Amino acid sequence: MADFLQIFANGLVLGALYACIALGFSLVWGVLNVINMLHGSLIILGGYLTVSAWQQLGVNPILLLPGVAVLLFAFGYVTQAVFINKVVTAPVLTTLTLTFGLDMILYNWMTVYFTATPRRVTLNLGTVEFGPVFMPVDRLVGMGLALLLTGLLYFVMRRSKIGRAIVAVRMDRDAAALMGIRANSIYSMTYGIGALMAGAAGAIFAMIFPITTNLAGTFLGRAFVVCVIGGLGSVPGALLGGVVLGLVESFAGNLLGPQQALTAGFVLMLLLLVVKPTGLVGISGYE
């Protein structure tokens, strides 16, 4: 029982992080209809920026988070405005290939500039005990930050002007344009927010686990899985998908060995794709 609770708690913490990883990907896919192959590298970029700023400036990484977020937003905005907007209405293979090409460039640059050595921020906050469950405090902080960001995105999409504009463009690009919304600039904004979420997720991850460029593909894969499990186009969908994946990985890792954790996630995703491709929550448009 104690083991079960521990595995369950680990799964929940992972789940919150996975939700945060997948949100940006889900947003870009849901609104722009683009499979963003850059997503994994953007997460790593956020993590690397946090680690190097922490090492060189000695600032608490939580305070660095807004800075990293702004940088990644700018990077995403420019990427969309310069490249992806040009082909945003093209079929999936075209946009996917384009983001894959951009990913090769970013990935290569990161490996040369930062090197692929795994690194992390060490916070040394100790461990807390809840009955039989042990939990390092840095993981709890990470989980809290991830949930905070998730909530923030939910709020922005529902309540803010920009969020409403994104939803309007998602529903009908031409009608939104007639209402005076600049569709291309909204697309760039959306991609910027997607990159921001990826970078923030990477920064949070770097406080908990060592990160390296080699993980970019794994993160991207997890974003796929979370989106398909939870259902595309909603914050609750990503949250549910993240938690389900976190729990599945945690239990599969414990029962079948850590090697199988990832496989279990992918197999679950393939099953769901066949049985219920709309995901657990269903597809929506961030309404």
Add this chain to the structure above:
Amino acid sequence: MPPRLGTLAFALALLILAATPFYGGNYIVHTATVVAMYAALAYSWNFIGGFTGYPSLSTAAFFGIGCYVGAIAQRHGLSLVPAWTAATVAVALFGAVLGAIILRLRGHYFAIGSFAVVEVCRLVSSSWDGVTGGGDGLNVPLLQWRPDTIASFFHFVMMTILLVVIAVTILIQRSRLGFGLRYIQQNEDAAQMVGVDATLYKVIAYTLSALFCGTIGAVYASWTGYIDPTESFQVVMTVKVPVLALLGGAGTIAGPFIGAAAFVILEEIFWVNFTDWNQAILGAVIVVLIFFLPNGLLRIDYHRFLRQSQLGTAGRLNA
């Protein structure tokens, strides 16, 4: 170019590639073998991605399973050709079953589903120690011939596969099947309405796209003598192969070959001259391709290009 002249040029290019052992050194023959291999993979992808317009990203899964089945068969004492045949049959079956399941998905979901298959295969092959050797990989018995005989032998084999795939492509393009597949690409619902059995056609196209990848994988395993999970199930390969077909012109006869030749030669140049940056340069090539050659090298309409570059032509390829 008039069609006759184009066919002639294509045949001539294939001849130059096929004749490399007679005039080139080991390096040239090796590069030619790689060109033939990637061209054959691109033609395979073309059945499902070019004709049918389904953005399949599972090439690396078929290739990798081919590698493993071939390698395991050879380790159990089968000689080359039976091992390759076993791999071909196994991968064709795998493709047919997988296709029947995931071809119900369309667009983005199909792309992600087919992509996930590669990851699952890689993870399974690296954890199933007893059969696949896990992360250590497998050694494949090497041929005990002179090195240049081996090089020409594998060049000959890859070249043969390439020619067979091209022949099948031409046959399909002229057949009812090819017509049906192109119909599905343009409008699947309409195709179904007029009596094209879309599911069957798609499964056939998908199986065809798997089959040759299996053979190529098995031949590759015998050629290199060693395989491991990361080498066999490469994410890069799964995107690179469609890029080759797009670079040349998807859905055309000569396109995949031209794309593969251009890409492999570029890659060789970059590897030699910019070791640290070769991946970024290839990425840049992909970006340039998407923006400036959306329909591939073959479909550049030079007359229209001179008058005015048309917007939105990128959209024509696949749905």
